[in-house]
Amino acid sequence: MKHFTSVIIFVLLASYYTVAQDTKIRFFGHPGFEYLYNNDLKKGSPYFRSGPFVLFVTSQLNDKVAVAGEVHAHYMATTGAEVEIERLYITYDHKDYLSFRFGKMYTPIGYWNLNYNFGLVLQPTISRPSILQPTHDGGFINTRDAGFQVEGSGISSVGFFYKAFVFNGVGKNGGYLGIPYQLGEAPGAVLQLGLEPTDGLKISASGMYQILQKGYPNQYDSVFTEDIKSMMWAGSVSFMNPDKKFECITEVFYDSKQYKSIGTKGLDGGFIYLGYKLSSKIIPYIYSETTKFDYTDIYYPRINVYTGQPYVDLTKFDLGLRYKYSGSLVYKFELEAMKQDRFGFSFGAKTQVAFVF
Numbered sequence: 001m002k003h004f005t006s007v008i009i010f011v012l013l014a015s016y017y018t019v020a021q022d023t024k025i026r027f028f029g030h031p032g033f034e035y036l037y038n039n040d041l042k043k044g045s046p047y048f049r050s051g052p053f054v055l056f057v058t059s060q061l062n063d064k065v066a067v068a069g070e071v072h073a074h075y076m077a078t079t080g081a082e083v084e085i086e087r088l089y090i091t092y093d094h095k096d097y098l099s100f101r102f103g104k105m106y107t108p109i110g111y112w113n114l115n116y117n118f119g120l121v122l123q124p125t126i127s128r129p130s131i132l133q134p135t136h137d138g139g140f141i142n143t144r145d146a147g148f149q150v151e152g153s154g155i156s157s158v159g160f161f162y163k164a165f166v167f168n169g170v171g172k173n174g175g176y177l178g179i180p181y182q183l184g185e186a187p188g189a190v191l192q193l194g195l196e197p198t199d200g201l202k203i204s205a206s207g208m209y210q211i212l213q214k215g216y217p218n219q220y221d222s223v224f225t226e227d228i229k230s231m232m233w234a235g236s237v238s239f240m241n242p243d244k245k246f247e248c249i250t251e252v253f254y255d256s257k258q259y260k261s262i263g264t265k266g267l268d269g270g271f272i273y274l275g276y277k278l279s280s281k282i283i284p285y286i287y288s289e290t291t292k293f294d295y296t297d298i299y300y301p302r303i304n305v306y307t308g309q310p311y312v313d314l315t316k317f318d319l320g321l322r323y324k325y326s327g328s329l330v331y332k333f334e335l336e337a338m339k340q341d342r343f344g345f346s347f348g349a350k351t352q353v354a355f356v357f
Helices: 002-017
Strands: 022-029 032-038 043-049 053-060 065-076 080-095 098-106 144-155 160-167 188-198 201-212 228-239 246-259 263-276 282-292 314-326 329-340 344-356
Touching: 080 144, 144 188
Parallel strands: none
Antiparallel strands: 022 053, 022 344, 032 043, 032 344, 053 065, 065 080, 080 098, 098 144, 144 160, 160 188, 188 201, 201 228, 228 246, 246 263, 263 282, 282 314, 314 329, 329 344
């Protein structure tokens, strides 16, 4: 909490000295309530969620240079309150088809990870897809990192876009959840290529690659006993045009680890979101996701050291309704059915009030 107070004081002081610049400071929150009943255990679990507190700051320093930062204060089951810098980067826009970004940012995989921050007022559903959750919330893949990115968009009549990102990669505590941290000597890389042939329609493919070196730890503090070739592939099709009634995001992922000792192990998953605007305020939607986890992959611990929960296969279906009071206040309600290995079948309801000020 002391760290979070220091961040707030810093932001308030910074805002005082940046009035002359085009600086925007936004605070996000999304408290909620859920009730899930496990049919196998014959047990229900009502739960009020305060949600995290997210600070997002952007500033246009001149016509070419902009900076942005996102600070995420949240609670972790095993360590208590934590404050993380999710993003902190500077961008130089040379032209539409050539920009440079330096710092910590979201890795360019798919549409969802790049377009929705941890302030969920912008996100169409109550929860992030499980496979895109950060490690401390049970996620699997590297969704944000520090490095250097070259990008461009709006190229030719088909709206070609690209992002090429070189980053630190996997390390102890992810390199960000406290100290000490340790990173390997071989950085990782991501390449995303895509098309936007019409406004709102984006089709992309992403690939991530890194050599995980023997003797170095991963984000769970487990030391690699051999060199591991890590690769991830993602495909995405989305249509999110604010002027159209229909909304869609569908993405698939495959993350593999190649070992000399036990061969190739991997996990795969995907999700689909479909929404329809009945009016400018009311949007019913459906959402479904699945994640299949390889229990023989020695990279992942049986129990996530941050959540205290085991990694399990997951299938989930949500029927939801989003009510947009304004651009700053959104109410969401979902009926959920979920099946998890080791936990069985659960069903229930969730609600959330997401806001920004």
